[in-house]
Amino acid sequence: MYKVEERIETIEEPWLIPDQVSIKPFLKWAGGKTQLLPELIKYIPNNYNKYIEPFIGGGAFYFHLNPAEAVIADLNYELIVTYKTIKQSVENVISLLKTFKNEEDFFYEMRSKDPEKLTNIERTARLLYLNKTCFNGLYRVNKKGQFNVPYGKRSGNFFDSEVLRDASEFLQNTKIEFADYLETLRKHAKKGDFIFLDPPYYPVGKYGDFKRYTKEFFYHDDQLALKEEFDRLVNLGCHVILTNSDHPVIMELYKDYEIKSIETKRMINSDAKNRTGVDIIVIGR
């Protein structure tokens, strides 16, 4: 009953800014930032031009912030098709989802479809459906890029039309791009912009693994390149915040900046046990 759990999480959010219209993300995504929101909002600048989030994932912070003008991007093509289609054709997606069934046979039939042979509306409905009906509700693909999470056997609704309509409305003033984060930032970042960088985290401990959000990985060298870009953005006059794990490599990299550490619960992919980890927020100013 994902719907009830998510409602409980979001009904009473003591950190909500009065009068601010926020919505919850429509996807559950590995590394989702809902838990960190009460901390992240402390670093929202009073004034900024546009908002840029180049590793958008489930977009928890974006949907919370509801910026007047924004650029969101990701290197996961399925995800970007989903955002664009929710923006442009939400009613068609809802109509199609209404014909889907939360049943095991239907799930495996849907999972086996090749997304590249589907229309964008079918592709989006498939991703939303699999995300909410699969085990643990996470998007994960194998090396060939095929979605490989088993059926979650959860009863109840697997989509909420109002959440999708609200998301579509939020997305109307947002540019959505399929791009590497460096391309997004070099193309769009200007003085006075507010930028949230939520890359795949540096892996920590024995459970650590370079996360498989996409077929591509985010390696040590990528973290170094990201730090160089972080410096460039701060020097350009952008307001930048970045999240990562508290790995010594990351702590050393950003040692010249203000760093805030926060304990968070982590869900490990295959077993549903909660573990505690430490996330950091680096504040670039």
Ligand SMILES: C[S@@+](CC[C@H](N)C(=O)[O-])C[C@H]1O[C@@H](n2cnc3c(N)ncnc32)[C@H](O)[C@@H]1O
């Ligand atoms: C930690 S997740 C983002 C979580 C998200 N902020 C949320 O709240 O749900 C990281 C995202 O970065 C994307 N990604 C990985 N490498 C990338 C790259 N080089 N450029 C852009 N996006 C990338 C992944 O597809 C994934 O969606």
